[in-house]
Amino acid sequence: MVKLAPSILSADFSKLGEEVRDVEKAGADYIHIDVMDGHFVPNITMGPIVVGAVRPVTTLPLDVHLMVEEPDRFIESFAKAGADILSVHVEATKHLHRTIQLIKSYGVKAGVVLNPHTPVDAVKQVLQDLDLVLVMTVNPGFGGQSFIESTLPKIKELHRMKEINGFSYEIEVDGGVNDQTARQCVEAGANVLVAGSAIFDKTDRAAAIKLIRSNS
Ligand SMILES: O=C(CO)[C@@H](O)[C@H](O)COP(=O)(O)O
Numbered sequence: 001m002v003k004l005a006p007s008i009l010s011a012d013f014s015k016l017g018e019e020v021r022d023v024e025k026a027g028a029d030y031i032h033i034d035v036m037d038g039h040f041v042p043n044i045t046m047g048p049i050v051v052g053a054v055r056p057v058t059t060l061p062l063d064v065h066l067m068v069e070e071p072d073r074f075i076e077s078f079a080k081a082g083a084d085i086l087s088v089h090v091e092a093t094k095h096l097h098r099t100i101q102l103i104k105s106y107g108v109k110a111g112v113v114l115n116p117h118t119p120v121d122a123v124k125q126v127l128q129d130l131d132l133v134l135v136m137t138v139n140p141g142f143g144g145q146s147f148i149e150s151t152l153p154k155i156k157e158l159h160r161m162k163e164i165n166g167f168s169y170e171i172e173v174d175g176g177v178n179d180q181t182a183r184q185c186v187e188a189g190a191n192v193l194v195a196g197s198a199i200f201d202k203t204d205r206a207a208a209i210k211l212i213r214s215n216s
């Protein structure tokens with residue numbers, strides 16, 4: 001069964017608690033939280049304070065996507081704020097293996113993210129240590145962008161390597177996922193779909209989630 005992770009980047013921040021409760025009630029599996037530092041990506045969003053504010057509002061796992069340079073500096077504060085999954089960009093950390101161990105030392109699941117231009121080879125040596133691999137299907141920084149189809153072979157490759165080696169990581173896709181693009185992600189091997197605008201831009205979130213599920 002495919003999991004859906006609504007990205008609160010597209011939520012109404014003036015009533016964030018209500019928005020999170022709404023997508024939980026509508027059938028979400030994870031709450032995806034996009035953290036941007038204005039350096040790694042050309043946008044600034046939320047920090048550990050927002051993760052801490054969302055934590056008591058939902059029982060769903062908080063799936064925190066760190067789009068920050070040198071993420072090691074912030075792992076402890078996000079872990080203590082209540083993150084369940086912390087994913088770092090391979091392009092933003094010099095010592096990836098160390099970063100993964102640091103995340104796990106707080107009892108948090110560790111994920112690694114690949115930008116559209118980054119090959120699977122960049123994470124090959126750490127796949128056995130990962131709980132999640134996130135394939136960006138847009139260039140990170142903003143919600144509401146168009147899905148980049150050329151990323152699909154990487155999802156297939158990650159799925160193949162998982163099957164061959166018996167690894168246990170989840171394969172998540174993020175960016176431009178909607179009722180038109182979900183199926184090709186799932187057919188390629190993804191089992192977690194992040195969707196921001198395709199869920200939060202709709203007034204009926206249950207219908208939006210159902211539509212993506214039925215088209216995946
Ligand atoms: O990480 C990011 C963007 O950098 C995403 O999580 C977006 O928030 C997804 O938004 P949509 O493309 O689904 O609108």
Ligand SMILES: [Fe+2]
Nearest residue numbers: 007034065174
């Ligand atoms: Fe994201």
